[in-house]
Amino acid sequence: MPARSFFPPRRILMGPGPSDVPPRVLAAMAQPTVGHLDPSFIELMDSIKELLQYAFRTDNPLTLPVSGPGSAGMEACFVNLVQPGDTVVVCINGVFGGRMRENVLRCGGTAVVVEDEWGRPVDPAKLERALEEHPETSLVAFVHAETSTGARSDAKELVEIAHRHDCLAIVDTVTSLGGIPVEIDAWEVDATYSGSQKCLSCVPGLSPVSFGPRAVERIESRKSPVQSWFLDMGLVMGYWGSAQRRAYHHTAPVNALYALHEALVILREEGLENAWARHRKNHLALCAGLEAMGLRLPVEEGARLPELNVVEVPPGVDEAAVRRRLLEELSLEIGAGLGALAGRVWRIGLMGASSTPRHVILCLTALESVLGSEGAPIRPGRAVEAARNVLAGQK
Amino acid sequence: MPARSFFPPRRILMGPGPSDVPPRVLAAMAQPTVGHLDPSFIELMDSIKELLQYAFRTDNPLTLPVSGPGSAGMEACFVNLVQPGDTVVVCINGVFGGRMRENVLRCGGTAVVVEDEWGRPVDPAKLERALEEHPETSLVAFVHAETSTGARSDAKELVEIAHRHDCLAIVDTVTSLGGIPVEIDAWEVDATYSGSQKCLSCVPGLSPVSFGPRAVERIESRKSPVQSWFLDMGLVMGYWGSAQRRAYHHTAPVNALYALHEALVILREEGLENAWARHRKNHLALCAGLEAMGLRLPVEEGARLPELNVVEVPPGVDEAAVRRRLLEELSLEIGAGLGALAGRVWRIGLMGASSTPRHVILCLTALESVLGSEGAPIRPGRAVEAARNVLAGQK
Numbered sequence: 056m057p058a059r060s061f062f063p064p065r066r067i068l069m070g071p072g073p074s075d076v077p078p079r080v081l082a083a084m085a086q087p088t089v090g091h092l093d094p095s096f097i098e099l100m101d102s103i104k105e106l107l108q109y110a111f112r113t114d115n116p117l118t119l120p121v122s123g124p125g126s127a128g129m130e131a132c133f134v135n136l137v138q139p140g141d142t143v144v145v146c147i148n149g150v151f152g153g154r155m156r157e158n159v160l161r162c163g164g165t166a167v168v169v170e171d172e173w174g175r176p177v178d179p180a181k182l183e184r185a186l187e188e189h190p191e192t193s194l195v196a197f198v199h200a201e202t203s204t205g206a207r208s209d210a211k212e213l214v215e216i217a218h219r220h221d222c223l224a225i226v227d228t229v230t231s232l233g234g235i236p237v238e239i240d241a242w243e244v245d246a247t248y249s250g251s252q253k254c255l256s257c258v259p260g261l262s263p264v265s266f267g268p269r270a271v272e273r274i275e276s277r278k279s280p281v282q283s284w285f286l287d288m289g290l291v292m293g294y295w296g297s298a299q300r301r302a303y304h305h306t307a308p309v310n311a312l313y314a315l316h317e318a319l320v321i322l323r324e325e326g327l328e329n330a331w332a333r334h335r336k337n338h339l340a341l342c343a344g345l346e347a348m349g350l351r352l353p354v355e356e357g358a359r360l361p362e363l364n365v366v367e368v369p370p371g372v373d374e375a376a377v378r379r380r381l382l383e384e385l386s387l388e389i390g391a392g393l394g395a396l397a398g399r400v401w402r403i404g405l406m407g408a409s410s411t412p413r414h415v416i417l418c419l420t421a422l423e424s425v426l427g428s429e430g431a432p433i434r435p436g437r438a439v440e441a442a443r444n445v446l447a448g449q450k
Numbered sequence: 451m452p453a454r455s456f457f458p459p460r461r462i463l464m465g466p467g468p469s470d471v472p473p474r475v476l477a478a479m480a481q482p483t484v485g486h487l488d489p490s491f492i493e494l495m496d497s498i499k500e501l502l503q504y505a506f507r508t509d510n511p512l513t514l515p516v517s518g519p520g521s522a523g524m525e526a527c528f529v530n531l532v533q534p535g536d537t538v539v540v541c542i543n544g545v546f547g548g549r550m551r552e553n554v555l556r557c558g559g560t561a562v563v564v565e566d567e568w569g570r571p572v573d574p575a576k577l578e579r580a581l582e583e584h585p586e587t588s589l590v591a592f593v594h595a596e597t598s599t600g601a602r603s604d605a606k607e608l609v610e611i612a613h614r615h616d617c618l619a620i621v622d623t624v625t626s627l628g629g630i631p632v633e634i635d636a637w638e639v640d641a642t643y644s645g646s647q648k649c650l651s652c653v654p655g656l657s658p659v660s661f662g663p664r665a666v667e668r669i670e671s672r673k674s675p676v677q678s679w680f681l682d683m684g685l686v687m688g689y690w691g692s693a694q695r696r697a698y699h700h701t702a703p704v705n706a707l708y709a710l711h712e713a714l715v716i717l718r719e720e721g722l723e724n725a726w727a728r729h730r731k732n733h734l735a736l737c738a739g740l741e742a743m744g745l746r747l748p749v750e751e752g753a754r755l756p757e758l759n760v761v762e763v764p765p766g767v768d769e770a771a772v773r774r775r776l777l778e779e780l781s782l783e784i785g786a787g788l789g790a791l792a793g794r795v796w797r798i799g800l801m802g803a804s805s806t807p808r809h810v811i812l813c814l815t816a817l818e819s820v821l822g823s824e825g826a827p828i829r830p831g832r833a834v835e836a837a838r839n840v841l842a843g844q845k
Contacts, residue, residue, distance in 0.1 A: 058501070058718035060474075061494050061711050063484045073704060076483045079455075084705065085480035088471045088653055089458045090783045099456050106453070122655065123518040123680065126700040130680045154679065161677050252701060258483055260517065260655065260703025282556050282677050284549065285518065285525045303788070305521040306647060308655025309468060310479065311706060316456050323453035388485045393698070 066382075067409075069418055070390035071202050071363060072230070073252035073259050074406035076314075080257055083317035084310050091307045099316055100295060100307070106319035107263050110232060110255070110327065111247065113239035117266040117288065119295040120251070120315055122308050125229045128248030128262025130158055131286040132225045135266075135274050136194060136246060139163030143194040144185050144222070146170075146177040148208070149201035150394045151227055159196070162282065167192065173201075173395050174365065176358045177208040179216055186220040195222045200231035202253075203393040205365035205402065206358045207235065211242045218243065223269055229253060232263065233322055234334045234362035234406060245270040251311075254334070254362050256407030257318035260311050318407075334361040337410045340445035341403065344419040347441035348426075349434040353400065362410065364403040365396075369431045374398055380425045387421050412446050461777075462804075464813055465785035466597050466758060467625070468647035468654050469801035471709075475652055478712035479705050486702045494711060495690060495702070501714035505627060505650070505722065506642065506660045508634035512683065513660040514690040515646070515710055517703050520624045523643030523657025525553055526681040527620045530661075530669050531589055531641060534558030538589040539580050539617070541572040543603070544596035545789045546622055554591070557677065562587065568596075568790050569760065571753045572603040574611055581615040590617045595626035597648075598788040600760035600797065601753045602630065606637045613638065618664055624648060627658065628717055629729045629757035629801060640665040646706075649729070649757050651802030652713035655706050713802075729756040731841065732805045736798065739814040739837035743821075744829040748795065757805065759798040760791075764826045769793055775820045782816050807841050 068075045089096050100119075107118045121128045133155070137143060141164040145156045148171040159166040167189050169181045177197050186192055195217035199210045210226055217224040223245040228237050234254030239247055245267045252259035266274070266288060274281075274288055281287040285305065294304035322330060338361030342352060351367040352359065368374040374391065378401070381387045390402035403418060419438040426433050463470045484491050495514075502513045516523045528550070532538060536559040540551045543566040554561040562584050564576045572592050581587055590612035594605045605621055612619040618640040623632050629649030634642055640662045647654035661669070661683060669676075669683055676682040680700065689699035717725060733756030737747060746762040747754065763769040769786065773796070776782045785797035798813060814833040821828050 058715050060478065060715055061497065061708060063481050063494075063708070064488075064490050065482050066484050066488065068483065068485060070485050070487075072701065073483050073485060076705075081480040081482070081705075083455065085476040086458050087460050087476070088463065088468050088647075089461050090463060090465050090468060091654065092465075093459075093461065093777075093783065095459050099458075102456065123522060124700045124703065126680045127518060127522075130678060134678075157679050161675055161679055250701070252483075258703065258705040259486065259701045260706055280556055283525060284552050284556055285521045305519045306467065306645070306654045308519065308653065308703075308706065310471075310476075310653040310709075311655055311703065313456060313458070314705075320453050320455055382488075388488065 064386060067387045067414065067417065069404050069409055069414060070388045071402050071404050072250065072406060074256045074404060074409040076256055076258055077321060077408045079321065080314050080317045084258065084314035086313055088309050091309055096309065099312060103312060103316050103319065104295065106316065106323060110319060110322060111237060111239045111265045112241065113265050115239065115265045115267050117271055117292055119264065120312065121262040121264050122305060123262060124260055125248060125250035125262045127286065128264050129154065129227065130283065131264055131288065132246045132248050133158035133162055134281050134283045134286050135288045136223060136225065136270060137162040137164040138277060138279050141194060142167060142189055142192045143196060144169060144182065144189065144192050146182060146197035148175060148177055148204065148206060149173050149198065150203035151198045151201060155196045174204045174206055174353050176206050177213060179209065179212050182213060182216050186216065186222065192220065192222055194225065196225040198227040200235065200360050202230045202363060204396065205354050205360045205363045207360050214242050214244055223273060230360065230363055233330055235331055235360065239265050251315055254407045255318045255322065257315045258311060260308065261315050334405065334410050336446065337405050337412060337415050338364060340412065340442040341405060341415045341418065343445045344415065344438035344442035347434065347437040348423055349432065362404060362406045364405065366401045366403060368399055368401060369433065372426065372429055372431045374401065377425055377429060381421055385421045387418065415442050459781060462782045462809065462812065464799050464804055464809060465783045466797045466799050467645065467801060469651045469799060469804040471651055471653055472716060472803045474716065475709050475712045479653065479709035481708055483704050486704055491704065492696065494707060498707060498711050498714065499690065501711065501718060502658050505714060505717060506632060506634045507636065508660050510634065510660045510662050512666055512687055515707065516657040516659050516681065517700060518657060519655055520643060520645035520657045522681065523659050524549065524622065525678065526659055526683065527641045527643050528553035528557055529676050529678045529681050530683045531618060531620065531665060532557035532559045533672060533674050536589060537562060537584055537587045538591060539564060539577065539584065539587050541577060541592035543570060543572055543599065543601060544568050544593065545598035546593045546596060550591045569599045569601055569748050571601050572608060574604065574607050577608060577611050581611065581617065587615065587617055589620065591620040593622040595630065595755050597625045597758060599791065600749050600755050600758045602755050609637050609639055618668060625755065625758055628725055630726055630755065634660055646710055649802045650713045650717065652710045653706060655703065656710050729800065729805050732800050732807060732810050733759060735807065735837040735840035736800060736810045736813065738840045739810065739833035742829065742832040742836035743818055744827065757799060757801045759800065761796045761798060763794055763796060764828065767821065767824055767826045769796060772820055772824060776816055780816045782813065810837050
């Protein structure tokens, strides 16, 4: 049995997450561990809560990172807000909507599904109709930025429709937080969960969540206990709450929280609006380059996620071979299609620290080279210039 | 709002966990993040599984780290093995047994409680009697090493009793793994969960688990779906299973897994038996010193955990003030009592990298100094010599 230390290769991460983690974040994480009840650690927890409120644009006191990946954050929202017998309308336009439905069922709820084509935003009219047909519905759930398809839905409008029908809204912001506007308070989102490893460019493993006043009220008036002890927000909040009344729940992932804090400090230094603008500009440059190369972007222009760019695999091209060559020859990771899109698209992430002009140009250069040598029907020699023009503001 | 980087104080961790994390582990964790589907990462996952099998002394293929803290690992065992209506005998002799009971209830099970005094091992005769009185029981759960009381129970015997009554056994090895013998296969433990931040001296946030063949069979023959999607071992195993049939479930905490791997490599280098012997020797030295100082160790000698030493607070001493002074003046963390023992004991951890002669001597010196100046009724000047004699093998 081998007992050798592990030395990972150095990658350029342009898949659907994790994104490139800044050296500052890695260095912060490698600081010596303190106890999770240390006074200094309690200060860190308070600072993380404030910085997450900034990132989510919310004053919700119940804003904190769940000690697990995004799927634990998703489950935290559902197990706390769904009671057995509840009807939940779940909008599905990709993999992660499907996972939400699975969560509803495992909470003993009834899921009414509103389906949209993969790669298209959730259709507000369909949601409206479903809520009219199912007046017993108490909750609406949808994904703001579908990581599997690269499509953005109109979170503000969908939440408004939910509220008009006396429903709360759970919004998945895993891939949107830090990359495009997420306005938890202005949109009156009732509960949301995100991930550390996407546009925040922290290491994977933490899920920032936020619960608004209506959600807290619903949790407090539950008749049945939350089915998960680990994710019971009443208990988790006792641990993350005020230092005076702090109750031991679990042992927080101390070093991962050092990393999240540093990633949020970096976001705060740049400013949210600047981060959004940066994601948008690099995205436009990448798209210009990809289209100049002759590649197709299946998501309609208004719904494209700047942080996750979905590209159709040209006919006759072995998509896995292209990804393998990018990884082996250039140490560049791009993502495969997921679920219904497997084999048909690539997913190119420009998330957080991976959203830079250098990443855009590198990716275009690498794709053009590999696709060319694989005999793909592309137009060579134009992509980089097209991207450079956008980056220089000449488009 | 502050947006300053966080620089933790440098502590010596002698509480109930986290323990001191070796610089090698911190350095491993700070290596650049790779994608969780990277070929190199899949090799890392395979190596972690093998090293965990070594640590748990098992050949169980379903041996892996859950992507969350020990309480997520605990929940993983219960949600997969308990179905609504099941009767589970839970042995409670401290905080964590109580948490197991809570898990049973939230899974819709009926919990039959076998209670023992805090600080004493689980009484096998009481378990036997409970199983005779409740022949409908299908599962027994107990804590091998109670972190809240410092008492070790006889896992081998308790599992035997469970099996004799056709029950499976879930064993909490959070504080035992790596510190005292844990023999998952030899004892035929059906399911176990541990923590990364105790005797493995990794950062907190991961929970190694192992499920034996009878547990896998029970999971596979479930009639109702596992109530947690995130902790559904059928799905988690698809992600951690063989590279050929790997199915995306969640994004693994890549850097935390670098850390766990390095911590396990260190354990493998030392050898499990050597690690156990080291924990034992340092424990005997600490106990000799504490007793020479006149302090009382409430756990009976044969049941003491070498990695977690519980000490009675001498009469008239403000226990919180002592801990505060140790932390502020010497940057030394020891643990407070938990639950029923709050205010009455301290918990001194000698776990993993915190189990060294240096830690023993430092702790005795510091305690003697602080207790002396707080006016506690101790015998000064004898503790360090008593410990040194044990360390030198002269006792």
